Every structure is written in structure tokens, then in C-alpha cells.
Amino acid sequence: MWLSAVVLLADEQPANTGPDFGKASPFGLLVVVLLLIGTFALVWSMNRHLKRLPESFDPEHPEPDQAVDEGTVEVEVEPGTSQPDQPKTPPQESSG
Template identity: 45%
Template sequence: MSAQETVALVLAQAPVPPQDPGGQGEDFGKSSPLGLVLLIVFAIAVVFLIRSMTKHLKKLPVVFDEEKANAAAPAHVKRAEAEAAKRAEDSEATETPEPEETSSKPSQAKTD
């Protein structure tokens, strides 16, 4: 028998079916009571999350009007915004521009 005949004979043979066909034994497709408990727990968690989300969404205004939001803001928020604006104005006023180097000669660095 030549090598080609041996290869053809091996490839032509049908594979032997395994004793356990991929974990599909008698318990395949069945779930345990633990799976049911987990499913119920997840369903309860989803119900509570939906309730919480609807409560938070009811607190939001229908239209986001900036004037109404500023009027409803607490005093300490308004004070903080005013102080931040004042600091920004002060920093712009005290900022001095650094003189730019107008030399046309490139600087030469020492190399060792």
C-alpha cells in the first residue's frame, strides 16, 4: 500500500461517535432550583431599579431653562460662581505677557 492510498483510507473512514456527545447527557437542558432563585432575584432588582429611575426622572424639569435654574440654585452655589468669576478676572488682569525672543540666530547647545 502506498502513502496516498493510506491517506485516502484514513480520510474516508467515518469518525467514531464519542460516548458523551458534547455534554448532552440525560441532564442536558434542565435547570436547577438555584437558577430559578437567581432569576427571581434579578427580576426584583430590576423592579427596584425602575422605581428608583422613575422617581429621579420625575424630579427633572420638563424644560431646562437657565434663568429658572439660576434662580433655584442655593446661595452658596451662587457665591462660589461669583468668586470663581472674580478670580478669573483678577488672574487675567495681573497676567503679564512674557517678552518673545526675536533673535534670528538659533541657540547652540554644547555636545559632549
């Protein structure tokens, strides 16, 4: 194993290389530059949009929202009284 590694490292020119080995084409450079420009534009646009967001999304006047939420909170029922009206759902058919 060591012998094969030494032979590969001592070889002056790797096999299967032509005169254009290791050279990038101008088209490849153009693609890389276009990708970098696109990435820069997306980051710049995202930063502009993030600066426009408010510090907090909490409403200034939460009273209307709280009034709606009060209807969704479970109501405790005292012992000995009937349950509050629950919406009736059709019975589920068993699958199988």
C-alpha cells in the first residue's frame, strides 16, 4: 500500500490529462458570477423587507381579540348541573 502511494506521489504528470486540464472555461466563470450576483440581490432584498417589519406583532388594542377568545375557553361546570351545549358531531364509522 505504501509503495503504491509513493509511486503515485512520485509521478510527475498524472494520467489522462490534456492541454486543457485544470482550466475553467469562461462560461463557468460567468455562471459563478451570475450566482453570486443573484445571491447578493436576494440577501439585499430580504434585509430591506426585514427592516420594514414592526418590532412586535402584538396588537395595540387587543380587546376585540380577547372577546373572541373568551368564547373558545372551556367552561367549568359545577357538579350536579348539566353540561353546556356541545356541538353534536355525527358518529364515526369504524373502519376495518
